Amino acid sequence: MAGGSGAIWVHGELAPDGSLAKISTEVATLARQLGEAGGRDVVGVVVAADSGAAATELARFVPRVLTVTEPATADHAAGTIVAQRLAAMIEDQQPAYLLAGAGPEGRDVAGVVSALTGWGVLVNAIGVTWDDGPVVSMSVFGGKLTTSSRLTSDHGIVTVRPNVVTAEPAAAPGSAEVVATAGELRLPKVPIVDRVEAAALAAPIEEARIIVAGGRGVGGPDGFKVVEELAAALGGAVGATRAAVDSGWIPYAQQIGQTGKIVKPALYLALGISGAIQHKVGMQTAGTIVAVNRDPDAPIAEFADLVVIGDLFEVAPALLAALRARAG
């Protein structure tokens, strides 16, 4: 069979510039590891109006990439369209598993593929091993527990959080081939009638290696200047708590926590953040957590690796100076 019955498929997600999204390089690396462990073929699938660049990039990570040219994704909301093509290909070629990123696009795609195929979904994996099928670790209840789950049949979907694995290209690049599409897109297509770029484009936080985040203690939009300067000095992205976002100090796209994004950077530098559970659930799996807070009894002082007890408006500029001095 063309796609390999029993194979592990990887949804190749596109970044806004048409290149392969970073999350897909990580998911593809994970799929390759699982394929080696389980003796399964690993196949990447890219469905896009112009999939060339992403398919070539994905083929650096997996032996084989199937490319579907789907013009409708250029000017329509892509998730439902991509998912319909994937669902039809799954029915045709009978792979066993589909791996996707756990971000907004991956969730839209996984939701529609699951509904159309009846496949189950294990979501937000923070680790995946192989034991006659994927065994998926998830963090639940604000990180109090790590559960281990598996699919009850020999097929299904797994969505994977960013920064769970380090992307590593395969020893030898794979091949990319264009496959024909068959069938109508039955579900309503939703046109994109306009695209608006954010005024000052903030670095995306989901995939950032370093995040400098501000909370209520930052005090206002002006307070975020030092957060932004520190992020720039560290080459990181700016994050925030719900309190800071609700106060209008920083856009919602930067919010970390229960009603925002879940992040797993190598370093999380928290300025004026108390570390309430609703925020903690979004960042507690960071590699290293450093906090600056005036209150030694703030919850974050219990789970940070290092906490500076002090005024962030004194400590942050000093830290900026120290980083700049170090950079020479």
Add this chain to the structure above:
Amino acid sequence: MRIVVLVKPVPDTASGGERLRPNDWRLDRPAVPAVVNANDEYALEAALKLTEAHGGEVVLLSMAGANAPETMRKALAMGAASGTLITDDQLGGSDTVSTTRVLAAALRDLEYDLVLAGADTSDGGAGVVPAGVAALVGLPYLSYAAKIEPDPASGTVRVHRISPTGYEVLEAPMPALIVATQALGEPRYPSLKGIMAARSKSLDTKSLADVAVGDPAVGGAVATSAVLGAEAPPPRAATRVVRGPADEAAREVVAFLTERRII
């Protein structure tokens, strides 16, 4: 306008008491007070604002346990007119596939211009149900809305969908399903009047047999995934506490980050 909001009672995260049942690793719902899922409250708030601006009413739809009415009354107190609850012992332990199919089947019995859903729930965290429901019902799907602008005259709705670079403006005919985000605005607190009124609002409880889900079967017995076990994650190392003058603290932070090869 008539708007259906999908709501789910979830364990109150702030309680800190959430746990799994030791025998089957299912969420022990009675162990913790339930609240309306926070992301669903944003959807409800957006729906209430839309009906305030354009007329009409907001109705709730939930698939949940038998004690859900108590939580749904909180959502009714915010201003929803009525609600439908699908509850059935067979649905305990349902996965997202079953939940999606039950909600889609229940929607077919309702009339609406829009369906609003939250981006994900704080208990399962999947965020895959709204897209699946839209696909099964055949509704246009507009996700991650920061702004919702219906035009009842033309029967269309525009949504600002949050994208990695800003937002996309999507347009679709109604009825459509929209995933709400926090960017739509803070949920209101129920007024005392709202709380009083909620007591007498209609909450229609249906069993699985009342909803035409069709084949194959749904519910916990046919769940597509199973939890094998759960354990507390390895504890983080003890916190290093730094006090003292800012410049000394800053040098210590830089040394710490260098030692961990972060910078």
